[in-house]
Amino acid sequence: MGHHSCCNKQKVKRGLWSPEEDEKLINYITTYGHGCWSSVPKLAGLHRCGKSCRLRWINYLRPDLKRGSFSSQEAALIIELHSILGNRWAQIAKHLPGRTDNEVKNFWNSSIKKKLLSHDVFPSLSTFFCNGSIESFFPLSTENPSLINPHHHNHQDHLYLPISSPILHGNFDHNDIKIDINNYNSYFLHIQNPMLQTVVSSNNPSFFEDSWSLGSVLSHLNPSQEIQITKSDATTHHHYNIVEKFINPSTLQHYDLVEPNITVPKVCDSIEDYVYNIPYNSSVSQEQHEALERVQCYTPSICPQDDQTLVAKNQMEYIDALIISSFQSTATSSSIVTKPIIPSTLDYS
DNA sequence: AACTGAATCAACCGCGTGATA
């Protein structure tokens, strides 16, 4: 295993970065900008290769990074974008302000992918519905008007799940569906209806808050989760301290930073860029083009505005909901599901 | 309390691509 050309010239340190190294790198870049990364280590007084410096800056030290757990909206966006873009983590991350490709990739591999695999066996889904929040995941439907959010009467703007899956009617054979993670994209691309739904909880206004920034996450999490975040962010605190120390708002503009409170961009805008950048003679199939166009048509409802939100009891449940919905869509992918069926009674005990 | 397996995530590696000489 060789090293990068920039690393061959001198002995470079590898492994985790020390606070002192971080400090040097931040100090240098905030003062001079990174310029040519290969020259950064020498100029910054670091015994690292330029590539390592770049990675450290991009994935960890950049002041515009959002730390903490992914919000349900972000998770939804990732799932949606991944269904279209595949493992183009950098492309996906571009639509998640403050998130890096590495972060998105890790999140996918550690959380979402795991969920997908675990859903290969459907009985595990019972946990998803066992907390009395099942209504939160039902589509708004004329067949269930009580669940219609008064804020969103125009349900053409919403996405509906084909919720008529047998699993909800109690006769689901979990051997019927096997997900091949490698063909996950193709499942989505076959979906005629969008796989996401807008879910609202009419009896819990707090769920309308889009409030998964780190600070507010803590107020919503149970104590164990709070502890976990606090622990896992131990190094982040170090990062914040350094950033606070060295970076002031006037210097940030040099680095094309996003505003800290920027909202998640609309998928439709994001995808639009991608669609327009796809050459017609590229490897992207007609099918994929069509899928992208479909997403463009439906994306408003999965890009919650201030008064809209995707609801979840917590992040993992929300991912569950998305995955379930994709399975249900997949199971009926050969036909267009125009009207979801909501079971009137359910018993998941 | 100690051990162990699982989960997480920062960092590394190799490759592809574009710019430049």
Added chain:
DNA sequence: TTATCACGCGGTTGATTCAGT
């Protein structure tokens, strides 16, 4: 046109942390 270099990306690794026994 070719060679070289730097950058960016996606896949993978491995150290650390967490959770269960």
